[in-house]
Amino acid sequence: MATATVTRQPLFSRPRPSHKGAWSWITTVDHKRIGVLYGFTAFGFFLIGGLEALLIRAQLARPNGHILNANQYDQVFTMHGLTMIFLVVMPLSAAFFNYLIPLMIGARDVAFPRLNAFSYWVFLFGGLFLYSSFLLGGAPNGGWFGYAPLSVQKVTGSVPFLHNMDYYAIGLIILGIASTVSAVNLAVTIINMRAPGMSFFRMPVFIWMAFIVQLLLVFALPVVTVALFLLLFDRILGTSFYIASNGGDPVLWQHLFWLFGHPEVYILILPAMGIVSEILPTFSRKPLFGYPVVVLSGIAIGFMGWGVWAHHMFATGLGPVANSAFAVSTMFIAVPTGVKIFNWIATMWGGRLRFDPPLLFSIGFIAMFVIGGLSGVTHSIVPSDYQQTDTYYVVAHFHYVLFGGSIFGLFAGIYYWWPKIFGRILNNRIGKWHFWLMLIGFNVTFGPFHILGLQGMPRRIYTYPANMGWDFWNMVSTIGSFMIAGSVLLFMYNAWHSRKHGEIAGNDPWDARTIEWMTTSPPPEHNFDEIPVVHALDDFWHKKYVEDKSGKLVPVPSGGATEEAEHHPEQHEEAHGGGHGIHLPSPSYMPVLAGLGLPIIGYGLIYGYYICIVGGLILLGGLYGWAFEPGTE
Amino acid sequence: MAQQATAVEVHQTSTGIENTKLAMWVFLGSECLLFGALISVFLLYRNHSLGGARLHDVYDIPFTSVSSFVLLMSSLTMVLALAAIQRGDQHRLRVWLLATALLGMTFISGQVYEFTIFVHKGFTVHSSVAGASFFILTSFHGAHVTVGILMLLSLFGMSTRGMLPQEKATAVEYVGLYWHFVDIVWIVIFTLVYLIPAPK
Numbered sequence: 001m002a003t004a005t006v007t008r009q010p011l012f013s014r015p016r017p018s019h020k021g022a023w024s025w026i027t028t029v030d031h032k033r034i035g036v037l038y039g040f041t042a043f044g045f046f047l048i049g050g051l052e053a054l055l056i057r058a059q060l061a062r063p064n065g066h067i068l069n070a071n072q073y074d075q076v077f078t079m080h081g082l083t084m085i086f087l088v089v090m091p092l093s094a095a096f097f098n099y100l101i102p103l104m105i106g107a108r109d110v111a112f113p114r115l116n117a118f119s120y121w122v123f124l125f126g127g128l129f130l131y132s133s134f135l136l137g138g139a140p141n142g143g144w145f146g147y148a149p150l151s152v153q154k155v156t157g158s159v160p161f162l163h164n165m166d167y168y169a170i171g172l173i174i175l176g177i178a179s180t181v182s183a184v185n186l187a188v189t190i191i192n193m194r195a196p197g198m199s200f201f202r203m204p205v206f207i208w209m210a211f212i213v214q215l216l217l218v219f220a221l222p223v224v225t226v227a228l229f230l231l232l233f234d235r236i237l238g239t240s241f242y243i244a245s246n247g248g249d250p251v252l253w254q255h256l257f258w259l260f261g262h263p264e265v266y267i268l269i270l271p272a273m274g275i276v277s278e279i280l281p282t283f284s285r286k287p288l289f290g291y292p293v294v295v296l297s298g299i300a301i302g303f304m305g306w307g308v309w310a311h312h313m314f315a316t317g318l319g320p321v322a323n324s325a326f327a328v329s330t331m332f333i334a335v336p337t338g339v340k341i342f343n344w345i346a347t348m349w350g351g352r353l354r355f356d357p358p359l360l361f362s363i364g365f366i367a368m369f370v371i372g373g374l375s376g377v378t379h380s381i382v383p384s385d386y387q388q389t390d391t392y393y394v395v396a397h398f399h400y401v402l403f404g405g406s407i408f409g410l411f412a413g414i415y416y417w418w419p420k421i422f423g424r425i426l427n428n429r430i431g432k433w434h435f436w437l438m439l440i441g442f443n444v445t446f447g448p449f450h451i452l453g454l455q456g457m458p459r460r461i462y463t464y465p466a467n468m469g470w471d472f473w474n475m476v477s478t479i480g481s482f483m484i485a486g487s488v489l490l491f492m493y494n495a496w497h498s499r500k501h502g503e504i505a506g507n508d509p510w511d512a513r514t515i516e517w518m519t520t521s522p523p524p525e526h527n528f529d530e531i532p533v534v535h536a537l538d539d540f541w542h543k544k545y546v547e548d549k550s551g552k553l554v555p556v557p558s559g560g561a562t563e564e565a566e567h568h569p570e571q572h573e574e575a576h577g578g579g580h581g582i583h584l585p586s587p588s589y590m591p592v593l594a595g596l597g598l599p600i601i602g603y604g605l606i607y608g609y610y611i612c613i614v615g616g617l618i619l620l621g622g623l624y625g626w627a628f629e630p631g632t633e
Numbered sequence: 634m635a636q637q638a639t640a641v642e643v644h645q646t647s648t649g650i651e652n653t654k655l656a657m658w659v660f661l662g663s664e665c666l667l668f669g670a671l672i673s674v675f676l677l678y679r680n681h682s683l684g685g686a687r688l689h690d691v692y693d694i695p696f697t698s699v700s701s702f703v704l705l706m707s708s709l710t711m712v713l714a715l716a717a718i719q720r721g722d723q724h725r726l727r728v729w730l731l732a733t734a735l736l737g738m739t740f741i742s743g744q745v746y747e748f749t750i751f752v753h754k755g756f757t758v759h760s761s762v763a764g765a766s767f768f769i770l771t772s773f774h775g776a777h778v779t780v781g782i783l784m785l786l787s788l789f790g791m792s793t794r795g796m797l798p799q800e801k802a803t804a805v806e807y808v809g810l811y812w813h814f815v816d817i818v819w820i821v822i823f824t825l826v827y828l829i830p831a832p833k
Contacts, residue, residue, distance in 0.1 A: 111652040180663060188656045192646040218659055222667035229769070230674065239758055239765040241674070247681040247762045256670060627787070628796075 014586040014629055027587035029113035030525060034120050035099030036421065041124055042091040048131075049083035050488060052076045054481055057445075061478035063466035071159060073462035074141035075134075081144030082168070085268065086175050087127045089406045093271035094123075094179075096413055097186055097210050099421060103516035103523060104204050106195025106532050111188040113585040114626060119182035121595030126174035129599040133167035140168035143460060145257060148242030148250040152234045163606050169232040170602040176221045176228075177598065183217035186210065195515070197534035201295070204514045204538075205288060208295045209274030212302040216263045216270075224260035227253060236605060251316055258309035266305045268402055269369075270298060272409020273340060276362045279416050280344055282512045283359035284351025285553075287538060290343045297336035297343075304333045314382050315389040323382045330380035337373055341366060357431030358510075361412030364439050368404025372397055375450065390460070393453025399446040411438075411491070418495075419509045423521045424502030430494040434487050441483025448473035448480075513538040526582040590629060594622025657807050661814045664777075668818050671773055672825060675766040679831045682763045686756040692827060693750070700743035701823050704778075707736035708816045711809045721799040727792050730805075733812065734785040737778050744775050767826065774822060777815045784808045 018024045025033060055076050059065040068076060098116065102109055110116050133139045141164045142151040151165045190211045194203070203211075230241040231253065240246030242253050281288045288294060310318060310326040318326075344366055353359065375397040379385045388394055411434075419425045457470050464470055503509075508517040515532050516523075518540055536542045545553045597619025604612030646652060679688065714729035748768070751757070758765045788808060791797040797804065 112656065184656050184659045184663070187659050188652050192648055192650065192652050192655055194647040198647075218663045219666050222663050223670045226667060226670035226674070233758075233765070233769065237758060239769075240762050241678075241765060247678070247683045249677075252674070252677065256674075259670075624787075 014588055017584075017586055024587065026592055027117075027589055029109075029117050029585050029587055029591070031098050031102050031110045031113065031116060032421075032523065032525075032527075034116050035095045035097075037120055038091050038095035038098055038123070041120075041127070042088050042095060045083050045087035045127060046092070047488075049080055049088055050485060052080040052083065054485060056080060057478040057481040059462065060464070060474050062475065063464055063468070063471055065463050068462065070462045071138075071141070074460075075139040075164070077460065078140045078143055078168075079130075079134075082130065082140065082172075084402070085144060085264075086172065087130075089268045089402065089410070090179065091123055092410050093213070093268075093406075094119075094182060096206075096271060096275065096410075096417070097182075097213075100417065100516060101186055101189055101207060101210055102193065103420075103519070103527055104207050104514055105190065105193060105198055106515055106528065106534065107189065107193035108527050108531075108582065109585065110185055111193055112185045114588050114591050115181055115185045117588070117591035118595055119178045119185065121592045122174060122178035122181070122598055125595055125599045126171055126178055129174060129602055130167060130171035133164065133171075136167075137162060138164045140164050140171075142168065145261070146231065146253070148231070148234075148253040149244070151231055151253070152242050154235070166232070166235055166606050169228045169235065170605055173225055173228050173232075174598050174602060176225050179217050180221050183214040183221075187214040187218065190214070195531050195534050197539075201292065202534055202537045202539070204274075205277035205291065205294055205298075206271075206274035206514075209270040209277070209298055212298050213267050213270050216267050216302055216305065220260045220263035220267070223256055224264075227256035227260070230256075232605070251313070254313050254316060255309070258312045259306075261312065262309040263305045265401075266301055268406050269409075270301070272365060272406045272413075273298070275409050275413035275416070276344060276365050277340075278512075278514065279358045279362045279412055280347045281538070282416075282510050283354050283356065283362070284348045285354075285511070286347060286351040287513075287541075288343065289346035289349075291537060294340055294343050297339045300336040301333065304329065304336070308333055311380055311385070314385045327380045327382050331377065334373065334377050334380075341370060341373075356415070356428055356510075357426070357435055358412050358416035360432065360435040361408050361415060364435065365405060365408040365412060368400055368408060368439075368442070372400025372402075372404055375400065388453060390458055391453035392449040392457045392459055395459050396446050396449030396453055399449070403446070404442060408438075411435075416510070418498070419505030420516060420521045420523070422498070422502075423505055424498045425505050425509055426494050426498050426502060430490055430497070434490045434494065437483055437490065438487035441480050441485075441487055444480030445477050445484060446480070448477045452477075508540075511544075513541040515540050518543075526584060588626070588629060590622050590626040594619055594626060597622060651803065653803065653807055654810070657810050661810065664814065664818075668770075668773070668821070671766075671770045672822065675763075675770045675826060678762045678766045679826075680763065682761040685760045685764075686754055687763060687831070688756065688767055688826070689831060691751050691754040691756045693747070694827060696743070697747065697823065697827055700740050700747075701819060703736050703743070704740040704816055704819055707733045707740070708813050710736060711812050715802065715805050715809050718797070718799060718802045718805050723792055723797075726797070726805070727789055730785050730789045730792065734782050734789065737782045737785070737812075741775055741778055741782070744771065770822065770826070774815070774818060777818070781808070781812050781815055784811070 015023065015027045025037065028034065028037075055068060056073070059067045059073060098110070098120075101107075130140070138161060140146070141161060146165065146168055151168070154160065154162055190203075190207060230239075233239045234241050234243065234248075240248040242248050242250045244250060277288055277294055307329045308326060310322060311330045314323055314326070344362075348363075375393070379388060379394070379397065415426055415431055452470055452473050455469055457464065457468070464474075505521045507520055509521075510517075515534065518532060519528050532539070544556055546556055548554045597615045597617075600615030600618060601612045602615075604610070604615055646655075648655070710729045710732040714726055714733060717723075717725035717729055748771075751764075756764050756767075758768050785808060788797060788805060791804075
């Protein structure tokens with residue numbers, strides 16, 4: 001159809017498909033390459049955010065530290081938080097989503113390949129925009145939560161902070177655009193692109209969790225976008241939304257921010273929960289215990305996550321009724337989370353466990369997340385929370401759920417799917433060293449925070465006097481943080497080492513259960529020579545094994561699975577001959593061009609509105625080029 | 634944006650709904666929360682006028698009713714445009730697309746005029762947070778209408794160059810979805826912001 005309409009010489013031509021060189025990566029629309037780009041970019045930011053963490057720990061190792069001054073410390077801890085949340089955990093999850101969703105639901109690509117590339121470039125440019133602030137007068141310095149009225153002020157004492165929080169507001173708006181676009185795309189992909197036979201309740205749990213995350217993103221991000229616009233207008237237009245002396249209300253920021261911020265917590269943790277739910281059955285050689293319950297509890301978390309935001313705000317004085325209501329809802333949301341924990345333990349119970357790094361990291365995830373979850377429940381008790389607010393106890397809590405939870409889960413996923421993505425298995429022995437060093441380093445770093453917090457050490461302070469009783473545990477924590485850094489170096493060595501020396505993976509190195517392991521490692525550009533027809537949950541497992549009369553697993557005689565597929569001749573029409581004749585979308589220059597417009601508009605808002613016109617024209621030109629460039633074929 | 638791909642996809646989606654249409658619905662769902670937050674901010678702040686002018690001192694309900702009516706009528710012409718392309722009637726398609734865009738522009742002109750009056754009467758972005766939240770809510774809506782006008786004019790241009798044949802009626806449908814959504818948002822804004830008096 002598209003060819004019939006393009007009668008004249010097309011205004012724009014599309015780059016030729018190629019697999020080599022920088023341009024092939026810049027113009028790619030292949031979900032797998034975009035996933036890899038997301039992964040490497042996020043890991044780069046992980047290293048930067050980690051260096052910032054080491055700076056923080058070095059500063060706090062001893063009382064009266066003087067490695068950083070107060071101003072620098074504020075920038076470093078703010079950027080550490082922003083980086084780890086918006087530039088590491090979210091995009092690293094997006095890397096898994098991009099790479100795996102089409103493979104796990106049996107699709108050739110996402111619903112909108114160019115939109116997918118656009119999301120990546122906007123994310124990258126948003127991250128660079130945020131970091132460019134270091135060179136342009138100072139990075140954001142009001143904490144990742146950017147509480148008003150501090151975030152609105154341009155001067156603290158005599159120190160001018162002209163643009164620091166402008167970068168915060170604009171940078172997060174840009175990153176929000178990237179995430180929203182990506183979420184719409186992936187939600188449509190999951191709803192609409194599933195292979196024949198893959199009903200919703202045959203989808204792997206990872207896909208379910210991905211789906212819930214996309215919906216949370218779609219509905220939570222616009223709220224914080226509004227909050228950020230109001231902040232931006234307070235700063236650049238001189239309005240007073242968050243300035244109490246002019247009739248505004250700083251608590252409004254907190255409501256809008258946490259109305260996004262609490263769903264965001266689940267946006268950060270649900271992907272890891274999905275990953276672990278894939279790994280545990282494979283490495284226990286048992287199906288996931290209570291699949292529907294795991295899925296439904298995920299959905300319950302997705303809904304209930306909207307009703308607990310004010311537990312971040314108990315100390316603002318909302319009044320006893322509101323505090324009690326949010327205390328109860330917060331205790332309630334622990335229930336579906338706890339259900340999942342029991343399901344994972346029951347999955348391992350009686351299984352034939354194989355303690356390779358993916359399983360180790362998954363168990364680490366469960367253990368650390370339980371600790372973080374329990375300290376989270378203590379926050380729901382309002383009087384106790386009054387004591388803990390703004391202390392290191394809170395810092396301990398969210399590092400146990402976001403590092404012990406999300407990052408451990410994501411590393412489990414990296415070890416698990418690395419062979420699928422790169423064709424080689426990461427070294428087991430180094431992987432185990434990585435795990436144990438990281439687990440110990442993590443607990444040595446963040447365990448003491450519980451004690452420090454209960455002893456009253458406030459968070460966000462750039463230094464502390466001696467004889468507060470905080471010296472010992474701060475030093476312990478700093479030693480732990482360098483252990484974590486060492487474990488990350490081990491991982492990087494492992495990844496480098498595997499390029500030449502990693503064991504060749506083959507299609508299915510773990511004897512796994514889901515259909516992405518049916519195709520080659522790495523998968524061909526078109527993913528599957530034949531789109532698989534799905535007959536059951538864990539379809540690939542059932543293609544490999546049947547139970548004999550006594551309930552023991554027996555491998556299906558080779559070729560059995562293919563014979564079964566033979567009964568569905570309609571699936572064979574297009575794909576014979578190793579994927580020749582499958583039309584894949586051509587690469588495009590337009591996503592990166594359109595994406596480039598956004599940070600330029602951002603700089604314009606700070607340095608002069610005429611620059612916005614340039615950025616706007618680039619964005620508009622990119623979008624028009626996008627709409628009118630010749631179709632895929 | 635992805636019109637080229639849709640015709641191929643239509644038989645393949647799991648739900649039978651085209652990808653682009655589904656994406657538009659999901660996007661509009663997201664937009665509901667955007668306007669929901671903006672409207673909430675206005676409702677929270679509408680009495681915070683610090684003794685200055687309030688919206689209810691400066692507005693002109695008959696004028697805004699007329700411009701609201703103009704925007705509502707543009708939904709009708711949008712439907713007629715879609716009906717025209719589905720029949721393959723390119724001439725009527727262009728007429729109704731242009732009519733929709735012109736009605737949208739009339740609404741925007743009315744908004745600019747209204748803003749000017751308000752500012753002259755002392756109800757501005759800087760006069761109070763009530764003013765600021767009013768202007769930000771209505772300008773966000775105005776920006777959405779403007780984007781819609783750009784898309785309508787693009788469709789008009791495509792049609793004149795023969796790039797919008799009957800098979801691509803879905804492109805008009807999706808722009809229509811967006812346009813109707815923006816209209817509905819205005820109905821909500823007009824009711825909540827203008828018509829329902831603020832409690833003292």
